[in-house]
Amino acid sequence: MKHWNVVNRYKSGIRIEKKSVIEDIQHVCSHGNECNFECIDACKFDAMKKNNGIVYVDYENCVGCGACERACPLNAVWIHEKKAYKCDLCDGEPECVKYCSQEAIVVEV
């Protein structure tokens, strides 16, 4: 909502996969903590960038080819309507952290 002014679960930077009654898996970017920036290496269009440790999509350049989605070891990038979507930490104030009533989402620096 905050980013795109619409509600669309495929434009969200975090995805919840329901596995079972007791298991919900969160797919979200680790910004290099649990990967080696495979998405940046995979992008041939200079659309996946890093600034202050935050990996984000440059929509000017993104063509929606899906190379980043295939490269990401954490399933944390996805293509929707020919654009890549992922977590960009909401300029340092992640909305998901603010509105998780169960305090289940934390940012570890």
Added chain:
Amino acid sequence: MCEILFAGGNSCGGVKMYCYGGKILSVDLSTGEGVKKTLDEKLASRYLGGDGFGAYFMNKIVDAKTDAFSPDNAIIIAPGLLTGTPVPTAGKTAFFSKSALNNGWNESVMGGRFGFALKQAGYDVLIIKGKAEKLSYLVIKDNEVAIKSAEHLRGETTRKTAEEIEKDEGDVVVASIGIAGEKLVRFACVDCDERQAGRGGIGAVMGSKNLKAIAVYGSNDIEVAKPDKMYELMAKYYEMMINHPSFEDDGKYGTGEFLEWMNKERGTFPTRNWREGVFEERKEIDPYYWAPRYAVKNKACIQCVKPCGKAFVMKKFEGMVDGVEYETLYSLGSNCGVASIEHVAKGNELCDLYGIDTISTGGVIGFIMDLYENGLISKEEVGVDAKFGNGDAMLELIEKIAHREGIGDVLAEGVKKAAEKIGGEASKYAVHVRGMEPPAYDVRGIKGMALAFMTSPRGACHLRSGAYALELVGKFWKFEGVDRFSSDNKGKEIAEMENFMAVYDTLGVCKFSRGIFLLNFDEILDAAIGKALKEEELLVIGERICNLKHIFNIKAGWKKEDARLPEKIHQPIPEGVSKGSYVSEEEEKKMLSDYFAARGWDKNGVPTRKKLEELGIEEFMS
């Protein structure tokens, strides 16, 4: 078999309407044909969504005289107006159909992601008619709609069905039925994300249409009229909800939090097929006991910030369930005299997997236990030692009902029809109103709720009025000083509460938030659809909807004589705080007359021409 109804391309166009998908999809399973229509702006402004659309389309397209299991009956599914917006706890989806229990009006409102996905796919109403040749599932992926074979899923549980369809179809949200729906158990439910459209046998109607599941993928944006304002309101109500006293209780104990209060402080917790109003053995089924021991995490519906669901992992039995909800703690617990929480949780899991409503299931099992203890049915006939409190017998009876085996085949008809089949004195022990087994409120000590059981359009129901909270506490919304032991002034109270609750089902907002929002939705609706509808305007829409449901029932053959309380409600509660309280036949008649007057209906409960014209719905009743 893979019949493609549509492939690609949106031909619907139409006016831009915020918060809506914009289309109505009708599918005929007999012919395999589908029709998409643009949602009419006028219709949207008169009925808003969810419950409103259900009330309109049930009257418009379903022949009220048709049998629930006829291909001519329809299943209508409509997400609430605010479902899919960031409004906290607005995630509900309403299912409508003729009732498999009483052949009248039925609706059941579900949590889970189904309505959200349907709206993202572009549909505000999904109408399913006809009957597929073979067991099938319907798959909707934005503009593409197809009917596919589900023969390989025959007999599978709701959970397994969803998993298998997800494997084949990818990222879809699945609403499915279990074996009970296939076998036309009259209180079979529909399951999605471990949440159910539980009551009145919508799962059985799906089964009668050879429809095993509906899978939806929706990827469109849901737009609101004023995004910045919507964001601000989301933040405001989020804060309000997490600071509300119910936040901590829901989080720790779920919906059963007030069980002991109902039991000891109010004496209105129905026990052993409504013999008693206090369950002395309640220790284990109280969430204050089981939640710290068995609940491993909280579970929430989509859009909810105050999760009342609990992931319950069993120890003695194998299994896990999203529960156990207050109603089930009564139905499979106190109503069957079962004090073991493991048995209740296992029973809850079996009901969810086979796809049967826990409230009705506990209702029919409590009934057969009552007959058994009173010598009206033998052990040979029941097949188990069906004494109150025998948890193993309760579990075996669930198996029998879901598979329609032995006595289960009789009980699968619901308590009213089962009593008629068994004959003799059995009907005296059958606790139901218009064929529906009641929820966990001993209305002998909550007289307004007794009236609400009679007037609910689907039979004994707590959610159409939600008046239990008002009656038990004595105040809510604009009501104060309400006396639960009195039968005076209940007509207006229940009519107004029904109008109030219809608004919640129309907006798709969870009723557990009714103490937070009340009917102050003007700011929210301004941000959502650009129209700041005030309480008075919403209540007119609520009243219109309640009248339309009743009109449908009248066309289906409803008579005021059907709106009767069961025999047991005329007997006093034997012990506890509400000891001695009961509803007399005179009170029953008086409350019903008061209600008809408050509704502007005639003495037989038929809406007057004046009332119909006032609400602009005269076309629905000739």
